[in-house]
Amino acid sequence: MQTYFAGETGVAVIGAGHAGIEAALAAARLGVPTTVFTIQLDAVGNCPCNPSIGGTAKGHLVREIDALGGEMGRAADACTLQSRMLNRGKGPAVHSLRAQIDRTAYSRRMKHTLEQTPGLSLLQAEVVDLRPAEGRWQVSTRLGAVYAAEAVILCTGTFLGGKVFVGEVSYPSGPDGLFPAAFLPDALRALGISLRRFKTGTPARVLRSSIDFSGLEVQPGDEPVVPFSYDTETPPENQRVCHITWTNDETRRVILENLDRSPLYAGEIQGIGPRYCPSIEDKMVRFPDRSRHQLFIEPCGLETEEMYLQGMSSSLPEEVQQAFYHTIPGLEHAQIMRSAYAIEYDCCDPTALSPALEFKDLPGLYGAGQFNGSSGYEEAAAQGLIAGINAARKVLGRPRFVLDRASSYIGTLIDDLITKGVNDPYRMMTSRSEYRLLLRQDNADERLTPLGRELGLISDARWEKFCRKQAQKEAELRRVQRTSLPPGDALNAILTAKGTAPVTTGVRLADLLRRPQITYADLAPVDPTRPPLPAAVLESVEIALKYEGYIKKQQAQVEEMRRLEQKRLPADLDYSAIAGLRLEAREKLQALRPENVGQAGRISGVSPADISVLLIYLAAARP
Amino acid sequence: MQTTIAAVSTGPAPGGIGIVRLSGPQARAVADRVFTGVSGRPVAHMRGYTAALGAVHTLEGEPIDQCLALVFAAPKSYTGEDVVELSCHGGLYVTRRILEEVLRAGAVPAQPGEFTRRAFLNGKLDLAQAEAVAQLIAAQGEQAARAARLGAEGALSKKIDSLADSLADLAAHLAAWADFPEEDVPILTEEETLSRLSTLRAALESLWQLSQSARVYRSGVQTVIAGSPNVGKSTLMNLLAGYDRSIVTPVPGTTRDVVEETVSLGGVPLRLSDTAGLRATDDPVEQIGVRAAQARLDTAQLTLLVLDSSRPLTAEERARLLDLPARSTLLVLNKSDLPARLDPSQLPDLPTVRLSAATGQGLEDLTAAVLSILGARDFSAPDAVLFTDRQLEQVRAAAAALSQAQSALLQGMTLDAATVCVEEALSALYALTGRLVSEEVVDRVFEQFCVGK
Structure with a gap:
């Protein structure tokens, strides 16, 4: 086929989903010419699954992306239909924001943001080939254009070798009926990248007017709405509600009777699905004792009547889907507008990547999102941001940017992917972070905005706002440490009402706030010198005091971890030559080639004794 | 900052000199x-x-x-750091006590091979020596991991595994409950969490107790030498210890506190406590000694009740003979070198030996009698051997972390704080096998709960 040279670019981003968007914006904002290739321009920032952003641990990721100067939080705030703060009452470490969003508005906004970003070109084109050429990468499109790029970021999502399954029917396809990237897998294999098959799925969308909401439980949003972005001055409003309904014995009967028509159970699907996102037939089979399963009916947008049925993804035939959806209260006459489907796609083994998300053996080639074996919009965006930053810094000749596990959920996510690898699509969870009392959604700015500023992704206005908030927090911490309240009836009445001991001598405000039962709001009547402060500042002061002991303990663990992370392991280290390493450890270290001793210690099967041996070896090797 | 490490650097054999070694910047201060x-x-x-x-x-x-x-100043020491060696009279009990205090004073327990590792890192060993040490460390790590893995080798290891299992279930439930708040995860109430925590902690603590008593077999059977004043208890102690450990005088009531020594008798280490003579006394100092002796007697695993066979039993002795723990008492009729005046028909039906502590005559009979009594005890020797100090430390650390989880909840802290403590406990139990807490927890969440959209 005739090809033509179409131009040069700094960073080429393949895919404009949640990973591709953050990657491209970060690279362009750092001043590197960036080109984004997407198969369908109208599907930029598409949400082919749930119409929501955030959730447990995912909300943390969005906050962190925002704190580093990413886009997802701002866009989610602008398109929020309903917002909830999950896990209120379970402790600040697990508070998580989630917003239902208008998916069409979100997509339009993201596309427009890309279009308006200086130095960024957004193109509709299918990339079919990728190869190194003269120290750069050659990116070829289906229509014969050839671009030369300094760095390439693969953000291919479910498009890469995508194949859709509905019952006995299957065909090559990307998500939402879009074209798949059918040629790129072979090009990647030719580069020596080993690809594997993962699968995911999505439920049906049904017409709002065909649902009988009368008997269903309503789930309203939380007031007041807390925005994702530290930039958002006016929080969005709750505009829509969700509804809850349940499956029943009849649903189960229909599903189990038709199980043989599921491509999953018939053995048609080879890909490995996410454990956290089982299809409804999977749930019925794996948890036969459960009499019912919950589902949420969620709005897809303000200008559409499509409703998303969360909890009911399926790959059963269309007519079976209709039959079982109709067994569910409220959905008896539901009109399916889009059927549920499963989709299989290619992804890489993320242990082939460095902490910068660059292929260890293919300098200048990066991966992010589902391509790296993760799942979820937020996980994708987080990786996209880091890959984009690093690709741009490589082009600019700057050192790479790595977040460690103690800094963020983003760092934890990436370290898990590249160190432990994945067996099924990886979803972020708060239980994955051992430092979760430090990595809260309320302090994402404190942890990451100074880094974002240093990188060049935080505007002056944003930086000023951040510094003001920090100053307020520090001043307030000093004030509550210094201010003593005299014992008195008013104070003791408050303390007693809250079920905590009254005081007989003067007591510092800080000591009262340390009591788990006492909140800032409780003390307002007896704290006349309190300056007017934003809720976020009060929250952060209160958490700092209440959790001080736990925070200190985790900080000590972090220091120990960072000490080991500073001990670097050479990339070409021959582990088979190190006497004293156990066989299992030797094999795993050889395969994974960790960058430092800390990472080596997180490989399962590498014991503390092996780490001692490594430390000795390292010291011996030092000239 | 580099920590200061400490360990007993003499082998776990009774007798001789015991050395507790400290190394690190704080060695002198500690x-x-x-x-x-x-x-x-x-x-x-x-x-x-x-x-x-x-x-x-x-x-x-x-x-x-x-x-x-003994002080060795950095860099002229084995490790190249400041080193202090505390040499004492030896015996497992005394060196362990010193180690405990040193740890309380701010030192941390040395890992296997850590003195040598530090020596190497400070340039005190050459590469060949270091590699030999590395292999040794690896072997020890492997051994510990194998001991922990092969549950069949020891009932106690199995128990640890099963407790870790229950703990992982609790951690998984807490995780599922936090990570899937809108899913149908069974509610985990604070009361239920507390009750599971307290059950697990109790199990860990009883495991600790059990292992302590099993460890006795290795580190010494707690043995009390009891008897009226001046029947020759201290002389017996000295005979067994092989040197003048207790002060021997003909004045009744000389031994006012409890003197301890670990001796080997027929291969079994005995942790001997020579106690103040048991008698009613007005001397307040002696009273303290008598109370301490009685306390020892109550917890002893073996009691050597010494009687003076050269005189009749006193009324007090006759009374005491009645409420002795029959299963683990040996009557020692001392002063067999003197004419016998004690009426054997007044003695209860207990193992009895005749001995002259002063001349050593009858020591073999004493040894045989002690072994026979201990042989009848229900120690499980394989458990005792396989249950390593490191496993003990894991169990202790896990119980401590669970206790923190409990107090977090009782103080009204949120579940996220308690969850971190539960995971810390699990991490302590997983330390030997290198299993990863977060992976285990996440696996269980998806196995046990129907979660996901």
């Missing part, structure tokens, strides 16, 4: 908190390669033993 020299000069001011005589004591000042402190 030593000063548990050691007071006769000269009054602090260890911190001692020059390298010098020694000082003095006493080791608890942080509170309670004496433990006489001791010689």
Whole structure:
């Protein structure tokens, strides 16, 4: 086929989903010419699954992306239909924001943001080939254009070798009926990248007017709405509600009777699905004792009547889907507008990547999102941001940017992917972070905005706002440490009402706030010198005091971890030559080639004794 | 900052000299908190390669033993760091007590091979030596991991595994409950969490108790030498210990506190406590000694009740003979070298030996009788051997972390704080096998709960 040279670019981003968007914006904002290739321009920032952003641990990721100067939080705030703060009452470490969003508005906004970003070109084109050429990468499109790029970021999502399954029917396809990237897998294999098959799925969308909401439980949003972005001055409003309904014995009967028509159970699907996102037939089979399963009916947008049925993804035939959806209260006459489907796609083994998300053996080639074996919009965006930053810094000749596990959920996510690898699509969870009392959604700015500023992704206005908030927090911490309240009836009445001991001598405000039962709001009547402060500042002061002991303990663990992370392991280290390493450890270290001793210690099967041996070896090797 | 490590550096064999070795920047400071020299000069001011005589004591000042402190100043020491060696009279009990105090004073327990590792890192060993040490460390790690893995080898290891399992289930439930708040995860109430925590903690603590008593088999059977004043208890102690450990005088009531020593009798280590003579007394100091002796008697695993066979039983002795723990008491009829005046028909039906502690005559009979009594006990020797100090430490650390989880909840802290403590406990139990807490927890969440959109 005739090809033509179409131009040069700094960073080429393949895919404009949640990973591709953050990657491209970060690279362009750092001043590197960036080109984004997407198969369908109208599907930029598409949400082919749930119409929501955030959730447990995912909300943390969005906050962190925002704190580093990413886009997802701002866009989610602008398109929020309903917002909830999950896990209120379970402790600040697990508070998580989630917003239902208008998916069409979100997509339009993201596309427009890309279009308006200086130095960024957004193109509709299918990339079919990728190869190194003269120290750069050659990116070829289906229509014969050839671009030369300094760095390439693969953000291919479910498009890469995508194949859709509905019952006995299957065909090559990307998500939402879009074209798949059918040629790129072979090009990647030719580069020596080993690809594997993962699968995911999505439920049906049904017409709002065909649902009988009368008997269903309503789930309203939380007031007041807390925005994702530290930039958002006016929080969005709750505009829509969700509804809850349940499956029943009849649903189960229909599903189990038709199980043989599921491509999953018939053995048609080879890909490995996410454990956290089982299809409804999977749930019925794996948890036969459960009499019912919950589902949420969620709005897809303000200008559409499509409703998303969360909890009911399926790959059963269309007519079976209709039959079982109709067994569910409220959905008896539901009109399916889009059927549920499963989709299989290619992804890489993320242990082939460095902490910068660059292929260890293919300098200048990066991966992010589902391509790296993760799942979820937020996980994708987080990786996209880091890959984009690093690709741009490589082009600019700057050192790479790595977040460690103690800094963020983003760092934890990436370290898990590249160190432990994945067996099924990886979803972020708060239980994955051992430092979760430090990595809260309320302090994402404190942890990451100074880094974002240093990188060049935080505007002056944003930086000023951040510094003001920090100053307020520090001043307030000093004030509550210094201010003593005299014992008195008013104070003791408050303390007693809250079920905590009254005081007989003067007591510092800080000591009262340390009591788990006492909140800032409780003390307002007896704290006349309190300056007017934003809720976020009060929250952060209160958490700092209440959790001080736990925070200190985790900080000590972090220091120990960072000490080991500073001990670097050479990339070409021959582990088979190190006497004293156990066989299992030797094999795993050889395969994974960790960058430092800390990472080596997180490989399962590498014991503390092996780490001692490594430390000795390292010291011996030092000239 | 580099930590200061400590360990008993003499083997776990009874007798001879026991050395507790400290290494690190705080070695002298830590030593000063548990050691007071006769000269009054602090260890911190001692020059390298010098020694000082003095006493080791608890942080509170309670004496433990006489001791010689040797100082090696950095870099001229084995490890290249400041090193202090506390040499005492030896015996497992005394060295362990000193180690405990040293750890309380701020040192941390040395990992296997850590002194050598530090020596190497500070340039004190060449590569060949270091590699030999690396292999040794690896072998020890492997051994510990294998011991932990092969549950079949020891009932206690199995119990640890099963507790870790229950703990992982609890952690998974807490995780599912936090990570899937809108899913149908069974509610985990604070009461239920507390009750599961307390069950698990109790199990860990009883495991700790059990293992302690099993460990006795290795580190000494707690043995009390009891009897009326001046029947020759201290002479017996000295006979068994092989040197003058207790002060022997003909004045009744000389031994006012409890003197301890670990001796080997027929291969079994006995942790001997020579106690003040049991008698009613008005001397307040002696009263304290008598109370301490009675307390020892109550917890002893073996009691050697010494009677003077050269005189009739006193009324007090006859009374005491009635409420002895029959299963583990050996009657020692001492002073067999003197004419017998004791009426054997007044003695209860207990194992009895005749002995002259002064001449040593009858020691073989005593040994045989002790072994026969201990042989009848229900120690499981394989467990005792396989249950390593490291496993013990894991169990202890896990119980402590669970206790923190409990108090977090009781104080009204949120579940996220308690969850972190639960995972810390699990991580302690997983330490030997290198299993990863987060992976285990996440696996269980998806196995046990129907979660996901």
